[in-house]
Amino acid sequence: MINKLxxxxxxxxxxxxxxxxxxxxxPSLATxxxxxxxxxxxxxxxxxxxxxxxxxxxVKRKMHPFMGMWALPGGFVGIDENLEDSARRxxxxxxxxxxxxxxxxxxxxxxxxxxxxxxxxxxxxxxxNNKVLSIKPGDxxxxxxxxxxxxxxxxxxxxNTENGYVYERNNKVTLKNGEExxxxxxxxxxxxxxxxxxIKREIISSEGIAFDHGKIIQYGIERLRNKxxxxxxxxxxxxxxxxxxxxxxxxxxxxxxxxxxxxxRRKVVDMVIETNESTKDAGHRPSKLYRFNIDWxxxx
Amino acid sequence: MINKLxxxxxxxxxxxxxxxxxxxxxPSLATxxxxxxxxxxxxxxxxxxxxxxxxxxxVKRKMHPFMGMWALPGGFVGIDENLEDSARRxxxxxxxxxxxxxxxxxxxxxxxxxxxxxxxxxxxxxxxNNKVLSIKPGDxxxxxxxxxxxxxxxxxxxxNTENGYVYERNNKVTLKNGEExxxxxxxxxxxxxxxxxxIKREIISSEGIAFDHGKIIQYGIERLRNKxxxxxxxxxxxxxxxxxxxxxxxxxxxxxxxxxxxxxRRKVVDMVIETNESTKDAGHRPSKLYRFNIDWxxxx
DNA sequence: ATAATAGTGTCTTTCAGACAGTATAGT
DNA sequence: ACTATACTGTCTGAAAGACACTATTAT
Numbered sequence: 001m002i003n004k005l006x007x008x009x010x011x012x013x014x015x016x017x018x019x020x021x022x023x024x025x026x027p028s029l030a031t032x033x034x035x036x037x038x039x040x041x042x043x044x045x046x047x048x049x050x051x052x053x054x055x056x057x058x059v060k061r062k063m064h065p066f067m068g069m070w071a072l073p074g075g076f077v078g079i080d081e082n083l084e085d086s087a088r089r090x091x092x093x094x095x096x097x098x099x100x101x102x103x104x105x106x107x108x109x110x111x112x113x114x115x116x117x118x119x120x121x122x123x124x125x126x127x128x129n130n131k132v133l134s135i136k137p138g139d140x141x142x143x144x145x146x147x148x149x150x151x152x153x154x155x156x157x158x159x160n161t162e163n164g165y166v167y168e169r170n171n172k173v174t175l176k177n178g179e180e181x182x183x184x185x186x187x188x189x190x191x192x193x194x195x196x197x198x199i200k201r202e203i204i205s206s207e208g209i210a211f212d213h214g215k216i217i218q219y220g221i222e223r224l225r226n227k228x229x230x231x232x233x234x235x236x237x238x239x240x241x242x243x244x245x246x247x248x249x250x251x252x253x254x255x256x257x258x259x260x261x262x263x264x265r266r267k268v269v270d271m272v273i274e275t276n277e278s279t280k281d282a283g284h285r286p287s288k289l290y291r292f293n294i295d296w297x298x299x300x
Numbered sequence: 301m302i303n304k305l306x307x308x309x310x311x312x313x314x315x316x317x318x319x320x321x322x323x324x325x326x327p328s329l330a331t332x333x334x335x336x337x338x339x340x341x342x343x344x345x346x347x348x349x350x351x352x353x354x355x356x357x358x359v360k361r362k363m364h365p366f367m368g369m370w371a372l373p374g375g376f377v378g379i380d381e382n383l384e385d386s387a388r389r390x391x392x393x394x395x396x397x398x399x400x401x402x403x404x405x406x407x408x409x410x411x412x413x414x415x416x417x418x419x420x421x422x423x424x425x426x427x428x429n430n431k432v433l434s435i436k437p438g439d440x441x442x443x444x445x446x447x448x449x450x451x452x453x454x455x456x457x458x459x460n461t462e463n464g465y466v467y468e469r470n471n472k473v474t475l476k477n478g479e480e481x482x483x484x485x486x487x488x489x490x491x492x493x494x495x496x497x498x499i500k501r502e503i504i505s506s507e508g509i510a511f512d513h514g515k516i517i518q519y520g521i522e523r524l525r526n527k528x529x530x531x532x533x534x535x536x537x538x539x540x541x542x543x544x545x546x547x548x549x550x551x552x553x554x555x556x557x558x559x560x561x562x563x564x565r566r567k568v569v570d571m572v573i574e575t576n577e578s579t580k581d582a583g584h585r586p587s588k589l590y591r592f593n594i595d596w597x598x599x600x
Numbered sequence: 601a602t603a604a605t606a607g608t609g610t611c612t613t614t615c616a617g618a619c620a621g622t623a624t625a626g627t
Numbered sequence: 628a629c630t631a632t633a634c635t636g637t638c639t640g641a642a643a644g645a646c647a648c649t650a651t652t653a654t
Contacts, residue, residue, distance in 0.1 A: 006363055012364050016364070021417035024328060046627095047630065062306075063306055064315035065312060079327060082410055084409075100496070104406060107422050110382055111381070156599070195401075266616080283627070284632040285634080286624075288634090294464050345604090544607090560645070562643095562644085584652055585604080585651035587607090588607090
């Protein structure tokens with residue numbers, strides 16, 4: 001069976017022996033990691049709850065191209081390295097944490113996305129809780145820094161065509177770390193023509209952000225926003241013990257809208273387990289601490 | 301700004317000029333297309349509605365490796381070709397249709413997935429309605445054939461560990477075209493340990509299917525099943541005019557469960573527009589024909 | 601008339617939104 | 628006592644599940 005001969009009279013072994021991988025020109029392959037965490041801002045009023053902020057890890061480029069700009073951590077994939085292993089390796093380098101949530105996000109393959117040569121980026125999204133981090137915001141090792149992320153929809157329009165419509169949305173991504181402020185303006189175009197639907201993402205402008213990484217950040221946040229509503233990924237952003245108000249805050253900053261406490265609690269009640277502990281020294285009623293309920297999905 | 305010098309004293313232009321893309325060893329890159337359609341089986345009883353079947357397009361390999369086995373249509377990406385363009389090009393070759401729904405599915409990058417050399421597969425999923433097809437089931441041009449697809453869960457188990465659990469599911473993918481019958485047994489392992497969750501997909505056995513394509517088919521069906529519940533992608537599988545019963549059948553074969561007509565109609569009513577036409581010669585009450593309502597999402 | 605599907609009416613359950621009202625710490 | 632947050636109770640309305648009932652055709 002395995003010894004069938006092909007058109008050139010070769011069996012499988014012979015074929016593999018003469019196969020020359022270098023006869024085609026191959027693009028280069030990199031993985032990029034979109035690492036999110038949530039941190040608290042200090043609050044002046046001792047009674048008020050600290051506000052939470054969504055952060056993303058960026059590294060300052062020391063080399064051409066985009067030298068001096070900020071990029072997602074990442075790099076070339078070893079020829080004998082699996083994609084996810086490569087992503088985890090970079091992540092470990094930057095954060096020194098290895099047991100983290102990670103998922104493949106999207107593979108960006110536009111021919112001109114890198115000025116050097118054709119380089120594909122297989123992007124991964126990772127979520128981490130800031131309590132386990134060795135690089136805290138402000139650390140400067142290897143020039144990796146946390147930037148707060150905000151996404152705002154600047155403009156939205158729908159133009160009807162003979163046979164459908166074109167819907168455009170301009171999202172402004174703003175990234176801040178103390179003095180540094182980066183931004184990208186991404187236009188998401190959904191064209192619906194007859195039976196076909198096509199989504200395109202373009203970078204209108206990008207300040208201080210290397211490559212097409214502004215686009216990747218925008219895409220990642222959209223994915224995170226969707227997934228948080230029907231999965232438990234948000235818990236990867238939480239410490240071991242947390243209050244339901246803290247959990248709600250995390251949902252709120254990701255979804256960018258306020259939620260009603262009563263409804264929120266009903267929604268998450270099966271995903272958490274109450275502990276005996278409570279917060280204290282809060283200047284108001286203490287809050288019960290919860291932990292993630294690993295069994296909430298009940299597969300059977 | 302653009303003339304900053306790097307560590308070697310080069311500005312951007314100089315750097316790009318001396319950049320040698322071939323100094324790294326790069327994996328090869330292919331796109332593979334998972335093309336689904338839905339067809340009707342002939343029915344012996346003139347009164348009965350024809351049953352619908354989900355089909356996937358496969359091509360018979362004429363070359364090593366996996367010579368004689370069936371694979372997803374696909375091939376190497378041109379060095380100056382965008383990923384989606386490459387996928388659409390293959391699709392056009394096979395089906396002679398170009399305005400189709402297509403979305404990126406996943407990038408498969410396991411080191412040993414191809415016996416020749418390291419080859420990445422960036423997989424795309426595409427949906428098409430069988431009325432527009434030039435290759436009808438049974439056509440033999442270029443050895444591309446439609447196979448009916450069924451997925452069955454053979455075994456499901458959950459093993460509790462100290463700190464979490466391991467959930468395993470064995471999915472059997474069965475592909476049929478007349479005399480030919482292919483199959484793959486895929487084990488999906490979800491490991492939940494403390495805060496981490498890891499999903500792995502392994503091929504336990506594969507008969508007649510080339511490469512890891514059984515895994516890609518299983519993954520694609522899972523994606524289709526999820527997306528059909530909250531998007532309108534199912535309409536890509538429908539002809540211009542269709543009855544609500546036909547639409548319901550499509551949902552049923554993809555979700556692999558029966559739906560109640562009343563609830564289903566309520567769910568889709570905003571997504572369709574009633575026409576004046578009806579089916580006839582049915583041997584029972586005629587059914588109104590509907591078309592897709594392009595504006596159902598009302599963005600504003 | 602019959603078989604088979606098309607399509608509607610309505611009861612129930614479930615779940616999310618809204619919001620008022622109660623609880624409880626530190627100062 | 629006051630402030631700020633924690634937490635609960637309950638009304639309402641929307642959507643999904645269940646199922647009985649009516650409608651309509653070709654033979």
